[in-house]
Amino acid sequence: MLNFGNKPTRQIKTVAQMVREQFLKVREANPQSPPLTQEQKEWLGQGPSRLPYPLAEPEPPSKTFEEALRGLRDEGFLASGKWNEQQHRANRQGADPRLIGKWNYRGDPSNPAGVRIEFVEPGWEQKMVRRMAKMGIPMFAHEVMRSGERQDQLKKAGKSKAGAGESPHQHGFAIDLIHSVKGWQLNDRQWALIGHQGKEIASAMGLDLEWGGDWKFYDPAHWEIKGWRSLL
Numbered sequence: 499m500l501n502f503g504n505k506p507t508r509q510i511k512t513v514a515q516m517v518r519e520q521f522l523k524v525r526e527a528n529p530q531s532p533p534l535t536q537e538q539k540e541w542l543g544q545g546p547s548r549l550p551y552p553l554a555e556p557e558p559p560s561k562t563f564e565e566a567l568r569g570l571r572d573e574g575f576l577a578s579g580k581w582n583e584q585q586h587r588a589n590r591q592g593a594d595p596r597l598i599g600k601w602n603y604r605g606d607p608s609n610p611a612g613v614r615i616e617f618v619e620p621g622w623e624q625k626m627v628r629r630m631a632k633m634g635i636p637m638f639a640h641e642v643m644r645s646g647e648r649q650d651q652l653k654k655a656g657k658s659k660a661g662a663g664e665s666p667h668q669h670g671f672a673i674d675l676i677h678s679v680k681g682w683q684l685n686d687r688q689w690a691l692i693g694h695q696g697k698e699i700a701s702a703m704g705l706d707l708e709w710g711g712d713w714k715f716y717d718p719a720h721w722e723i724k725g726w727r728s729l730l
């Protein structure tokens with residue numbers, strides 16, 4: 499059994515990543531492989547992970563938090579298995595374990611099919627996703643690690659202020675958490691509800707997290723470790 503739990507986790511490779519590598523190896527070895535579908539490309543991290551449906555319409559404002567909660571809940575989606583699948587999409591390789599958790603691998607990493615993952619300690623992400631699920635709200639990490647190329651694209655599109663190298667996503671200190679079905683299309687009260695839960699969990703962990711929903715450049719899906727630049 500290999501125990502990576504106490505090593506600097508910046509070298510950690512998740513089982514999902516090993517499965518992806520294996521998938522690519524098998525494809526390479528087989529010249530008859532059909533071209534990658536869009537879905538496969540996204541799964542391989544060749545683009546941001548997709549939502550299950552075309553982007554939802556923006557949510558109308560909720561008058562109360564009860565109403566906001568009702569709009570967020572989707573027990574059917576949580577039970578469908580798609581929610582579970584979403585949890586494995588984002589590339590987490592090299593991300594801070596306080597965000598993504600720590601784990602052990604059981605088995606031989608050179609044989610991804612035989613590797614089982616075992617959480618040593620959940621990170622903020624797991625605690626948050628579980629708490630939201632308990633409330634009936636399906637969420638997932640849409641993006642954790644990000645390439646410099648994609649960061650530049652986002653800046654050009656006006657979706658981020660940071661260029662290549664300037665985003666905490668490139669250094670593993672940030673995570674974008676979105677609704678499984680409605681994506682980013684939540685109203686302010688719904689985001690506030692999510693923001694409140696996320697802050698409560700971070701504070702219970704003694705983790706100094708900053709929420710993009712508090713920024714002037716409103717980015718409520720975004721969470722980052724405060725002072726991440728000093729950790730580079």
Ligand SMILES: [Zn+2]
Binds near residue numbers: 667674720
């Ligand atoms: Zn972000």
